[in-house]
Amino acid sequence: MTTTTPRLPGGTWTLGDRPVSRFGYGAMQLTGPWVVGPPKDxxxxxAVLRDAVAGGITHIDTAETYGPRVVNELLHEALHPYADGLVIATKVGARRDARGGWPTAREPDQLRAQVDDNLETLGVDVLDLVNLRLGDADGPVAGPIAPAFETLVDLQxxxxxxxxxxxxxxxxxxxxxxxxxxxxxxxxxxNLANRQDDPLIDRLAAEGVAYVPFFPLGGFSPLQSEVLSTVAARLGSTPMSVALAWLLRRSPNILLIPGTSxxxxxxxxxxxxxxxxxDNDLLDLEGIGG
Incomplete structure (x- = not known):
């Protein structure tokens, strides 16, 4: 399922029927503060988007809610017409409100409208990959998903x-x-400190399904770990670099989407x-989530 590439760490993974670089790019940070409005520069x-693709990245994560519309429109400006090997993954299931919140929007008509918005802003006739965003801003929330997911299946x-x-x-x-x-x-x-999906990752890897972790250093509340800092210093590296390298080592089905502007x-x-x-580094890092 995996191969190697000299250009990017981690090699590739076949996402459905599309081989993609395991080192991808998350485009959320290409907006203003709190994922609202246009970028400062x-x-x-x-240029970041063009450099990412020129460097061999073939998996970009976006959402029409980023901005909103801002990131998708930047993708269109920077990369359209898109290279044949590029996979752009987007998300539906939430909207933005006037205060910058992320209220859920998973009724069938809401999902269809969000898919249409993504098609328009990205400038495509077919979306490569659509993730149904579940839960809320605090994390996953248990409950049935059939009506919402079946809407996306119908569109597929x-x-x-x-x-x-x-x-x-x-x-x-x-x-x-x-x-x-x-x-x-x-x-x-x-991430290193949030390991609740360990069994799920292993099961998905065996079944050929990708796992795409977000917030490799904790997101809006960055991970504070003396162990991580110590390992990074020992390697002459940074906590983010070590966290990303650990994720690539964790399982071959993990696809990275670190973001930057x-x-x-x-x-x-x-x-x-x-x-x-x-091995000693890995042993120390494993203790963070233990």
């Missing part, structure tokens, strides 16, 4: 969605979705993820 945002059967996934989902919701239609990815919060930081992330972790 529009030209740099466009109409030919405007190529592949499906779920995001912010419980293991039971992952199983429910897979009982309705095939999925190619699960996108959840996961800076070309220099993009290069640092890619280079940093190549750091080699020794």
């Amino acid at each position: 529009h030209d740099e945002a466009v 059967q109409q030919g405007i969605i190529r592949h499906l996934g779920v995001s912010n989902a419980t293991p039971d919701q992952v199983d429910e979705a897979r009982g309705i239609a095939p999925i190619v990815s699960v996108q959840n919060m996961y 800076s070309r220099a930081h993009l290069s640092e992330n890619i280079e940093g993820a190549t750091v080699v972790l020794s």
Whole structure:
């Protein structure tokens, strides 16, 4: 299922029927503060996207809610017409309110409208991958997902969605979705300190389904770990680099989507993820989530 590439750390993974770089790019940071409004430096945002693709990244994560519309429109400006090997994954299931919140929006008519918005802003006739965003801003919330997921399956059967996934989902919701239609990815919060999905990751790896962790250092509340800092210092690296390298080592089905609004930081992330972790490093890092 995996191969190697000299250009990016981690090699590739087949996402549905599309081989993608395991080191991808998450575009959420290409907006203003709190994921609202345009970027501070529009030209740099466009350049970051072009550098990502020029560097071999073939998996980009976005959502129409980022901005809203801002990131999708930047993607269109920077990369359209899209390269044949590029996979752009988006999300539906939430909207933005006037205060910058993320209220759920998973009624069938709401989901259809969000798919239409993504088609329009990205400038495509078919979306490569649509993840159904579940739960809320605090994390996964248990409960049935069939009506919402079946709406996306219907749109897939109409030919405007190529592949499906779920995001912010419980293991039971992952199983429910897979009982309705095939999925190619699960996108959840996961990092060195948040290891609740360990059994799910291993099961998905055995079944050929990608796992896409977000917030590799904790997101809006960054992980504070003396152990992580110590390992990074020992390697002459940074906590982010070590966290990304650990994720690549954790399982071959893990696809990274670290984000940045800076070309220099993009290069640092890619280079940093190549750091080699020794057995002692891994043993120390495993203790963070234990």
